[in-house]
Each structure stands twice: as structure tokens, then as C-alpha cells.
Amino acid sequence: MASTKLAGYEETVICPYNKCHVILKHRFQTHLIKCARSYPEIVLETCPFDVTHRYRKEDLQAHVEECPSRENFDRYVYSVSNGNGPKVPPVEPTPRPKPPPPKNDDDEDWDHYNTPTYDPQKYAMNAKVLRTPGLMTPSERRKFADAERKRLSQIDRRQQ
Known part of the structure; x- marks a missing residue:
């Protein structure tokens, strides 16, 4: 997994599955997953310190x-095991107030409202909205476009 920097490009990495694949470093993890699926006959093991090392x-x-990624792991392990790690004072959990009891609003019933249901077609017919024709033949589209022009001009007249 040689990492190179091509002139005018960002840092690139060569794919271990196919040496012809030269990938930008920030896209390499995604590429490895796709390439591993494409080349199931090539069995590569993953490094325990960096998943992009195969x-x-x-x-x-x-x-x-x-x-090279082992340095970070070793630095962490030795700082923790030697007691030389960062000294963080223990944090005691802060007591949280109890939430208020739920209100019992039994009088609200959404099933019995006497409001009509929303019809988007009906709304669009009376609003200044450009509608698009669905699956229509060219002649039907022309008729639809003419009807839309008339509808929009009527709405403009009503608003003036």
C-alpha cells in the first residue's frame, strides 16, 4: 500500500486487489470494500492497527x-499501563431532576376532528403552482399546457 502524491493531485494509494487502481487516500476505505467484493478469490488479511492495510x-x-499505525496504539498502551497517562479526575454523576409526571389529556381525540382530508390535486388546481403532465402523448401534453396557461391566467386575474 504505497502512498504517493501525484503532481496536481491529492495523496493517492494503490489498491492491494488490483495494482491498476490508484485511489485518493480519503476514498480508499470505500474502495477496499467494493474491490473485496469484486475479487472474492483474493483473500487478504486486515491489519489490527489500520483497516486500510490489507x-x-x-x-x-x-x-x-x-x-506505521502501530505507533499510536503502542503510545496509548504504554501510557495507560505505566500510569503515565493523562490524569483525569474522577467525575461523579450529577443528579438529574425527576421529570414531571405526564399530563393526562384524555379529552383529545384526533380521530373525531371534522376537518376534510388534504387533496393535493384540488389545492394545485386553485393555487399558482406549475403542474407537470404525467405520462401523456405529445398531443395530450399540448392540451394540458394550454389548459395550464388558461388556469394560471385566471388565477392571476382573480388576484388583481
């Missing part, structure tokens, strides 16, 4: 010993 089983141990 190697054959026999090469993985050598890579793990010299993986």
Missing part, C-alpha cells in the same frame, strides 16, 4: 511488526 496471510506478521 496483506496476504504470510506477509501480515511482518507488516504488523513494522506497521
